[in-house]
Amino acid sequence: MADDIQIRVRKAARALAGAGLVHAYGHCSQRIDDKKFLVCAPKPMGLIAAGEDGHVVPIDGDLPDGVLGEVRIHQHIYRRRADVGGIARTMPPNAMSLSTLGLTPKARHGFGAYFYPSPPLWDDPLLVRNDEAAAGVAEALGDARAVVMRGNGVVSAGDDIEQAVVFAWYLEDAAKAEWQVLQASAAIDAGRAEEKLFNAEEAEIRAVGLGRIYERMWEFLTHGDPE
Numbered sequence: 685m686a687d688d689i690q691i692r693v694r695k696a697a698r699a700l701a702g703a704g705l706v707h708a709y710g711h712c713s714q715r716i717d718d719k720k721f722l723v724c725a726p727k728p729m730g731l732i733a734a735g736e737d738g739h740v741v742p743i744d745g746d747l748p749d750g751v752l753g754e755v756r757i758h759q760h761i762y763r764r765r766a767d768v769g770g771i772a773r774t775m776p777p778n779a780m781s782l783s784t785l786g787l788t789p790k791a792r793h794g795f796g797a798y799f800y801p802s803p804p805l806w807d808d809p810l811l812v813r814n815d816e817a818a819a820g821v822a823e824a825l826g827d828a829r830a831v832v833m834r835g836n837g838v839v840s841a842g843d844d845i846e847q848a849v850v851f852a853w854y855l856e857d858a859a860k861a862e863w864q865v866l867q868a869s870a871a872i873d874a875g876r877a878e879e880k881l882f883n884a885e886e887a888e889i890r891a892v893g894l895g896r897i898y899e900r901m902w903e904f905l906t907h908g909d910p911e
Contacts, residue, residue: 689714689716691911692846693722695911696724696770696772697724697725697730698730698906699849700712700729700774700849701729703852703853703856704776704777705772705775705776705852705856706728706729706730706774707775709837710774710775710837711724711758711773712771712845713738713758713770713845714844715762715769715844716740718743718766719743719744721740721762722739722740722741723739723741723752723755725738725739726739726750726752739751741758741759742759744759744763747759753811753813754813756812756813756815756817756818757771757818757822761822761839763822764822764825765841768843769843769844769845769847770842770846770847770849771839771840772849773838773839774837774838774840774852774856776837776838776852776855776856776859777856778859778862778863779837780835780836780837780838783832783833783835784835786807787805788802788803788804788805789802789855789861789862790862790881791858791887792880792882793861795853795855795857795858796862796882797890798854798855798891799828799829799830799855800884800887801884801887803829803831803832804824804828805824805834806820806821806824806831806836809833825839828841829842829855830851838852842898846898846899849902849905850901850905853901853905865879
């Protein structure tokens with residue numbers, strides 16, 4: 685396995701921490717091939733040092749010793765989604781709070797359009813430490829770019845780990861916008877404001893990857909990284 689994958693996973697972990705999307709908990713991974721993936725070291729992601737390697741995990745099979753139990757989620761998503769090359773399991777505060785109301789952010793602005801009409805909700809607040817629950821999260825994700833777990837964070841999935849990190853940031857920004865709209869709901873109820881949402885056609889046009897969209901966000905999130 686190339687050292688490049690280890691570096692990418694470490695940078696992703698530190699980027700998620702630097703953006704406030706994880707704290708003591710969370711993990712991210714990059715698919716290596718159709719049989720295995722690399723997950724970050726099992727520690728607070730912002731504390732993963734340069735040169736600190738992650739663990740290679742089989743897509744089918746038991747978790748290796750030392751790998752966190754919720755990494756089962758990664759296994760089940762990679763099994764179901766051949767298009768997924770990277771996964772981020774995060775704890776973003778706005779999305780987490782919304783989920784306790786049974787809500788996920790609607791497609792209100794550009795970043796929300798990537799999850800049109802809204803990301804699915806896994807309506808179970810318990811830790812995902814068995815295969816049955818992990819399979820349920822993967823099924824709830826379906827073909828979406830992210831799934832919100834009620835009171836338990838978010839799992840985002842992309843073509844690679846960089847895209848998964850970008851989607852994690854996009855979703856939290858959408859959740860922040862959702863909270864701001866909820867706070868303004870009195871104006872909507874009073875008829876002084878009108879709720880504006882993307883429609884399906886607008887969302888498809890807006891949720892684009894051209895123009896170095898994902899690359900620029902990745903550069904922003906990893907600026908100053910030691911590797």
